[in-house]
Amino acid sequence: MDMNAFVSNIEDLFEKHADKVNAAGQKAYMRNRFEFFGIKSPIRKEIQRPFLKKENLPPKTALESVVKTLWNKPQREFQYFTMELVNKYSKQFCINDIVLFEWMITHKSWWDTVDYIAPHLAGDYFKLFPGQRDERTESWIQSENIWLKRSAILFQLKYKSAVDTAFLSHVINSLSGTDEFFINKAIGWMLRQYSKFDPQWVIDFVDKTALHPLSRREALKVIERK
Numbered sequence: 001m002d003m004n005a006f007v008s009n010i011e012d013l014f015e016k017h018a019d020k021v022n023a024a025g026q027k028a029y030m031r032n033r034f035e036f037f038g039i040k041s042p043i044r045k046e047i048q049r050p051f052l053k054k055e056n057l058p059p060k061t062a063l064e065s066v067v068k069t070l071w072n073k074p075q076r077e078f079q080y081f082t083m084e085l086v087n088k089y090s091k092q093f094c095i096n097d098i099v100l101f102e103w104m105i106t107h108k109s110w111w112d113t114v115d116y117i118a119p120h121l122a123g124d125y126f127k128l129f130p131g132q133r134d135e136r137t138e139s140w141i142q143s144e145n146i147w148l149k150r151s152a153i154l155f156q157l158k159y160k161s162a163v164d165t166a167f168l169s170h171v172i173n174s175l176s177g178t179d180e181f182f183i184n185k186a187i188g189w190m191l192r193q194y195s196k197f198d199p200q201w202v203i204d205f206v207d208k209t210a211l212h213p214l215s216r217r218e219a220l221k222v223i224e225r226k
Helices: 003-016 020-029 041-052 060-071 076-087 097-106 111-128 130-142 146-154 165-175 181-195 199-208 213-219 221-225
Strands: none
Touching: 003 041, 003 060, 003 076, 041 076, 060 076, 060 097, 076 097, 076 111, 097 111, 097 146, 111 130, 111 146, 130 146, 130 165, 146 165, 146 181, 165 181, 165 199, 181 199, 181 213, 181 221, 199 213, 199 221, 213 221
């Protein structure tokens, strides 16, 4: 399927399943930042499934064009679909794909997209190209964009016990000391996730680090429940 047909078919599919009542609620939940078709996530995932089958995917060479075409459409479902589409190419990521991921992070930015892109796309990318990690994430940390900063914290979210704790410490220490909710929440979330694999490390880190109360509270949730 060529790029234009692929995009057109997705557009027709989502329009066919639009629900104005659901759309109004979804738009309000997202603080009126985005338009919606009103397709609930389980339904969207079901109807889009054929488009994510290997045999129906556009060629990798067309991916950037498909991503930017869909991402620039107003309804949020297009961005959700696009992220999941890119994830299907995770074994084909090339070294320059991080530029596309940064573009996705910094356009139509909000927690719902960034919290998928960082651990799924950027996280997988840095496993494939570990030599890119330090320079790229340092540029995110030093940027004025809170979503790039959040991504620097969260890209290891799905690394489980393989989290690079020295690097995580560097990122957190570089970004702590702010009142920015989305940064402090991400720090706590990342620490809470890692506490499932090494609770003592998280306890020690929290004890010796001047964290925002929100980060500290989030970091210790799993540990305190136990």
